[in-house]
Amino acid sequence: MIDLKDLAENPEKYRASQRAREADEQLVDRVLTADAERRSALAEFESLRAEQKAFGKKVAQASGEEKQALLEGVKQLASQVKTAEAAANKAQEQRDEIAASFPNVIIDGIPTGGEDDFAVLKTVGTPRDFSAEGFEPRDHLELGEILGAIDMERGAKVSGSRFYFLKGVGARLEMALINMGMDLALRNGFEPIITPTLVRPQTMRGTGFDVEHDDEIYRLEKDDLYLVGTSEVALAGYHADEILDLSGGPLKYAGYSTCYRREAGSAGKDTRGIIRVHQFNKLEMFIYCQQEQAEELHEQLLAWEEEMLQSLGLAYRVIDTAAGDLGTSAARKFDCEAWVPTQGTYRELTSTSNCTTFQARRLNVRERVSDAEGKSKGTRSVATLNGTLATTRWLVAILETHQNADGSVTIPEVLRPYMGGMEKLEPIQR
Numbered sequence: 001m002i003d004l005k006d007l008a009e010n011p012e013k014y015r016a017s018q019r020a021r022e023a024d025e026q027l028v029d030r031v032l033t034a035d036a037e038r039r040s041a042l043a044e045f046e047s048l049r050a051e052q053k054a055f056g057k058k059v060a061q062a063s064g065e066e067k068q069a070l071l072e073g074v075k076q077l078a079s080q081v082k083t084a085e086a087a088a089n090k091a092q093e094q095r096d097e098i099a100a101s102f103p104n105v106i107i108d109g110i111p112t113g114g115e116d117d118f119a120v121l122k123t124v125g126t127p128r129d130f131s132a133e134g135f136e137p138r139d140h141l142e143l144g145e146i147l148g149a150i151d152m153e154r155g156a157k158v159s160g161s162r163f164y165f166l167k168g169v170g171a172r173l174e175m176a177l178i179n180m181g182m183d184l185a186l187r188n189g190f191e192p193i194i195t196p197t198l199v200r201p202q203t204m205r206g207t208g209f210d211v212e213h214d215d216e217i218y219r220l221e222k223d224d225l226y227l228v229g230t231s232e233v234a235l236a237g238y239h240a241d242e243i244l245d246l247s248g249g250p251l252k253y254a255g256y257s258t259c260y261r262r263e264a265g266s267a268g269k270d271t272r273g274i275i276r277v278h279q280f281n282k283l284e285m286f287i288y289c290q291q292e293q294a295e296e297l298h299e300q301l302l303a304w305e306e307e308m309l310q311s312l313g314l315a316y317r318v319i320d321t322a323a324g325d326l327g328t329s330a331a332r333k334f335d336c337e338a339w340v341p342t343q344g345t346y347r348e349l350t351s352t353s354n355c356t357t358f359q360a361r362r363l364n365v366r367e368r369v370s371d372a373e374g375k376s377k378g379t380r381s382v383a384t385l386n387g388t389l390a391t392t393r394w395l396v397a398i399l400e401t402h403q404n405a406d407g408s409v410t411i412p413e414v415l416r417p418y419m420g421g422m423e424k425l426e427p428i429q430r
């Protein structure tokens with residue numbers, strides 16, 4: 001939820017944000033109109049209520065015929081108050097609904113435009129030149145099959161397209177990657193946490209998902225529960241309706257969960273292998289912090305993601321996502337895209353978003369504030385951030401980048417301790 005007071009004071013900032021997102025600029029005025037209507041309906045209700053009270057006193061003091069006449073008026077007023085109350089409630093609901101549809105206000109200076117308008121902030125590492133090495137790289141699925149690591153066919157048999165089995169060294173590699181990421185998170189003060197993957201509608205909405213219209217989300221109708229597409233949802237909901245003590249620094253969680261995505265709009269895209277699947281695993285960093293710390297921590301989340309990518313020997317670039325390609329909750333988003341040799345292009349492996357106070361307002365996560373003398377000044381919203389440390393998709397870049405001509409894959413050194421010291425994945429069939 002945006003800050004409605006700020007919107008009323010700085011409507012132009014919100015109009016500019018909407019323009020940068022290529023979204024409806026007039027939403028600003030609709031929120032302002034709905035808020036004015038809410039205030040006037042509330043004022044009408046309160047004034048009628050005051051009149052009703054005063055009238056009540058008059059009636060109490062009257063007697064006989066005068067009282068009878070006044071009682072007629074009481075009835076009329078009561079009905080007017082009831083109507084005004086209903087109107088005030090409706091106006092409040094309408095204002096809340098419009099305000100809830102307003103995406104987060106972007107951070108000034110990020111690229112404007114849509115999916116293709118990102119800015120490349122940096123490129124790290126050099127894509128491996130297989131032609132110089134004299135062999136044609138195999139794609140991750142071919143490698144996965146000859147290593148006995150990925151089984152798409154049986155995935156499809158059991159669950160349908162975009163499902164798969166990770167087995168043998170594939171299963172081990174994924175666990176190694178997640179454990180390595182978890183160790184990085186632990187070294188940096190994150191608390192490990194395994195989250196629920198089914199959440200209530202209010203948690204989904206609070207995190208910024210439009211549950212009624214979002215085709216990406218799996219829903220369990222009978223139970224009114226949603227399957228999360230990321231543990232960010234459960235982690236954002238974790239402290240809902242709480243007042244946090246951030247005096248000792250930000251709260252940092254490293255959440256592990258399975259993620260489910262319908263990929264409804266992706267027909268025909270990435271149909272081969274595990275790059276775009278309905279179910280994958282993810283290690284996600286999630287931070288609750290003070291508003292002023294959010295931008296610096298966002299850079300820090302990106303740095304941890306980069307540390308992970310670099311230690312695995314992957315070539316990648318960092319992009320600053322354009323406003324129109326941000327999710328509803330994000331004010332800024334950096335993606336790390338790793339080089340996928342057989343695609344000859346960079347593909348997104350991580351994503352880190354600064355959601356400023358947007359999610360915290362919706363989920364009512366606050367902190368106490370006090371003045372310089374320590375006198376309480378009430379509460380205010382905290383900020384939330386999230387960032388990917390590892391997902392199943394990382395196997396694609398690792399397998400393809402570190403493959404050898406004979407179909408084996410050299411395990412990056414940092415992963416070896418998590419693979420029982422194994423140095424290479426060897427083909428089980430050719």
Ligand code: AMP
Nearest residue numbers: 230275276277280348349350351391393
């Ligand atoms: P997102 O939460 O959409 O930013 O995604 C975070 C990360 O999850 C991406 O950077 C990918 O590594 C991974 N990911 C997203 N969607 C899929 C998918 N359908 N299949 C496999 N991995 C995915």
